[in-house]
Amino acid sequence: MAETEAGAIIQVKSLNSFYGQRRVLQDISFEVPAGKVTVIMGVSGCGKSTLLRHLIGLKPTDPGQIFVEGRDLAGFDARQMEAFRKRIGVLFQAGALFNSMSVRDNIAVPLRVHTRLAEPTISIMVRIKLHQVGLTRFGDYMPSQLSGGMRKRAGLARALAMDPEMLFVDEPSSGLDPITAAGLDDLILELREAMGMTLIVVTHELESAFRIADQLIVLDQGRVLAAGMPESIRESRDERVVQFLTRRADERTRDQEGYLSDLLTGGRKVGVHP
Amino acid sequence: MEGLLLDVLSGLGRWTLGHVRGTGRAGIFLMHGVRGVFRKPKKFRAILGHVHFIGTKSFFVIGFTAAFTGMVLGLQGYYTLSKFGSEGLLGAAVALSLIRELGPVLSALMVTGRAGSAICAEIGIMRIEEQIDALECMAIDPHAYLIAPRFVASLVAMPLLTAFFDVVGIAGGYLVGVSLLGVNPGAYLDGMQKSVEWLDVYMGLVKSFIFAMLFIWICTYKGYFAGVDRGSFGPEDVGRATTDAVVVSSVAILVSDYVVTSLLL
Numbered sequence: 001m002a003e004t005e006a007g008a009i010i011q012v013k014s015l016n017s018f019y020g021q022r023r024v025l026q027d028i029s030f031e032v033p034a035g036k037v038t039v040i041m042g043v044s045g046c047g048k049s050t051l052l053r054h055l056i057g058l059k060p061t062d063p064g065q066i067f068v069e070g071r072d073l074a075g076f077d078a079r080q081m082e083a084f085r086k087r088i089g090v091l092f093q094a095g096a097l098f099n100s101m102s103v104r105d106n107i108a109v110p111l112r113v114h115t116r117l118a119e120p121t122i123s124i125m126v127r128i129k130l131h132q133v134g135l136t137r138f139g140d141y142m143p144s145q146l147s148g149g150m151r152k153r154a155g156l157a158r159a160l161a162m163d164p165e166m167l168f169v170d171e172p173s174s175g176l177d178p179i180t181a182a183g184l185d186d187l188i189l190e191l192r193e194a195m196g197m198t199l200i201v202v203t204h205e206l207e208s209a210f211r212i213a214d215q216l217i218v219l220d221q222g223r224v225l226a227a228g229m230p231e232s233i234r235e236s237r238d239e240r241v242v243q244f245l246t247r248r249a250d251e252r253t254r255d256q257e258g259y260l261s262d263l264l265t266g267g268r269k270v271g272v273h274p
Numbered sequence: 275m276e277g278l279l280l281d282v283l284s285g286l287g288r289w290t291l292g293h294v295r296g297t298g299r300a301g302i303f304l305m306h307g308v309r310g311v312f313r314k315p316k317k318f319r320a321i322l323g324h325v326h327f328i329g330t331k332s333f334f335v336i337g338f339t340a341a342f343t344g345m346v347l348g349l350q351g352y353y354t355l356s357k358f359g360s361e362g363l364l365g366a367a368v369a370l371s372l373i374r375e376l377g378p379v380l381s382a383l384m385v386t387g388r389a390g391s392a393i394c395a396e397i398g399i400m401r402i403e404e405q406i407d408a409l410e411c412m413a414i415d416p417h418a419y420l421i422a423p424r425f426v427a428s429l430v431a432m433p434l435l436t437a438f439f440d441v442v443g444i445a446g447g448y449l450v451g452v453s454l455l456g457v458n459p460g461a462y463l464d465g466m467q468k469s470v471e472w473l474d475v476y477m478g479l480v481k482s483f484i485f486a487m488l489f490i491w492i493c494t495y496k497g498y499f500a501g502v503d504r505g506s507f508g509p510e511d512v513g514r515a516t517t518d519a520v521v522v523s524s525v526a527i528l529v530s531d532y533v534v535t536s537l538l539l
Contacts, residue, residue, distance in 0.1 A: 019505060058407055085413035096408035099399070110412045113315040113419070155408075162412075 009034040009166065009198050010055065011067040017050055017059065017222075024050050026222045032215075037192055037199040039209045042219035043244065048202045049093075049170060051219070055200065056090055056168055057081055086114065089164035093171045095155030097143040103130070104139035107158045114162065129157040133187065149180035156187065167191065169201045173208045181205070185212050206245065210234070218244065292503075303417075303495050307425050310418030320423035321430070328389045328424075329431030333438070339384050340439040343376055344368060344446025351447070352455050361451075365462035366469035368447035369440075373470060373478045377440040379531050382485035385435060386523045390493040393424060394519035397497030398512035406498070421494050425487070432486030433479055440478070477538050484534055489523040496522070 008031035017025035024047045032038045042048045053059040054066060057073060066073040068084060076084060097106050107126045111117060117125070130136050133153040143151055152172065159167060172188065173181030185208050191197045203209050209216060209230075216233045218226040218241060226233050226241050233241065311317075351367045397420060400406050409416045444466070451457040496519035501511030 056411055058410060082413045085411055088411065090408065090411040092404045092408055094403060096404040098405055099403075100396070110414070113412070113414050158408075158412075168411075 007034045008032060009069060010200075011070075012051075012055075013065055013067070015051070015054060015061065015065040017047070017054060017061075019050075024222050025054075028219075028222075028224055030217050030224060030227055032198060032200055034198050035192070035196045036214035037188065037201060037212050038215045038217065039213035040200065040202045040217045040219060041204065041206075041209045041244075042225075043204060046219040047222040048204075048219050052168060052170055052200070052202045056088060057084065086162060087165045089159030089162070089167045091152065091156050091159045091167070091169045091172065093174065094148075095143070095151035097151060097154055097158070099143055101142075102139065103135065103141050103143065103146070103154045103157075106143070106154065107161050110158070110161045125161070126157075129160055132160065133157045134183075149176045149184070152176070152184060153187075156184075160191075163195070164197070166198045166200065169199065171203055172201060173203060173205045181208060182211075188212050206247070220244070296503075299499070300491070300495050303421075303498065304491050306415075306417040307421040307491070307494070310415060310422030311426060313415060313418040313422075315414070315419060317418075317423040317426075320419075321426050324424050324427030325431050327392075328385060328427050329435060332385050332388055332431070332435055335384055335388055336381055336435050336439050337442050339380055340372075340377075340442035341446040343380060343439075344372065344443030344448075345450045347371055347376075347443070348447035348450030348455070352451055352457065361455075361457050362461035363465050363469075364447070364451045364457050365444075365464070365466035368451070369444050369466040369470050370474060372440050372443040372447075373474050375531075375535075377436050377443060378478050378481035378485055379527060381436045381439045381482065382432065382489055382527045383524055385432065386489045386493070386520055386527070390489050390523055391516050391520050393490070394493040394497040394500075394516045395512055397494055398500035398515045401498060401500045401502070402507035402509070402512060416498075421498070424494055425490055428486045428490035429483060433482045436478060436482035477535075480538065481531065481534055484530055485527050488526045488530060492523045492526060493519040495519075 010032035012028055012030050012032075015025055015028040016023065028051065030038075040048045040051060050059065054061050057076070061074045063072055063074040071080075073084075097103070098109070101109075104123075104126050107129050108122050111122045111125060115122075126139065127136070130139055133156050135150060135153050135157065138146065138150065138154070143154065146154060156169075167188075169188065172184045176184065188199055188201065189212055192199055199212075201209075201212065213230050216226075216228065216230050217224060218233060220240050225244075226236050226238060234245070236242065236245075347368045348364065351364050352361060355361050355363055355367065397406075400420070406416050406420070409419060448459075448462055452459045452462050496515040497512075500515035501507040504511065
């Protein structure tokens, strides 16, 4: 554990996040070790996607809450943010490919904007990336002609185009069949092994999470419920963790008075009742 | 009673704050877009593509609208002028109305309907599908990459479309006035030549630049922030943004037309 702390590339310290008046993340703290796969896990609506948006700088963060290699993310000016983003790759949930261009052109976008490589070189690099994600023959296809899994793979190829040090992945296996999802998991493990990449994966798929994670962070209602190695999470006796791991549906824990009051007020005063 | 008053007041406050915030955001968006013109990436090819989309693809609809506008001007003008026995002024009347007023305004309205709505929807879809977020994460400024080329393309295409509208409209007026109603062709063309001055053309040109900037600003802005205020990113947000974009652009064009005319006269 001491080893991971020393090699932390991102540190999150007491992160709080709000959408308007609603608090979505509360006092989140953890570290992302370099060269490892960190999986952020939790049920839908637990705030894990919001956490990801903070980490990649898409949602503004208050000072003193997220540190990249010891530097405060909130203090980054435009140039520093650009430099940070050149070092990361992000795979969005649905791939976020540009609909108006072919898969090949999608992958070439960051190369064309950020490098002065000649077009033939770019073309070779695009082919390498396509091969890496198993889409060699699909470069000329438009995103709309691809299946969901292929679109994610193409999105991954684009995220890898600039050979990032850190890769952020939002729900790699959601909406995919188990075989395709497992293929994507293998790809993530390959990236860690072959390139020593740091990966941060957000998912609600238990199987996938335990398969790829070096470190697991379980979120529940905007708080860190448990964090640690996959084995220690699996052995956890915490009621909510066990409930999540055994996939039991949420039980009605509200008191009857609260329920009655919600009926009368139309549930407008959310947060008043436990 | 007090509760109702408070509700009304807080609603009014929210509405005002929302609009003030929106206006400020739109101003900043415009600034970023204009600044993006001078930033990387290189955008010549992108600009050409958008000129093709906004300009070339609007040719047919602009030509069609212009022909019928010119023809109806010919008809109405002839009817009015013949009451005073001055049919010879038909060419001047048609040309001046088109060059100073109808050409820029109708071209801008047609382009807003055809290209503006499509641009807004395209950018709106990019927003809800996280494509704009993806651009930011690739360290690519979305304003420079998406918005700026459209700004430039619109400024290039709109004056050209307006000029095309004017020419086709004048020909439409000629067709009805001279070929159908028997106005002297020499009088039609000569009247036009004598009455249209550089100032009229200049006014039309200034208007077309202003309308071009207005419509592209509003349409890209509405698409860029589709669903952002509501925090929901669904297809209905793109639909709402597109409707808003067309309505606000059209109103802005008509209002600014009055303002610009009164300033230039």
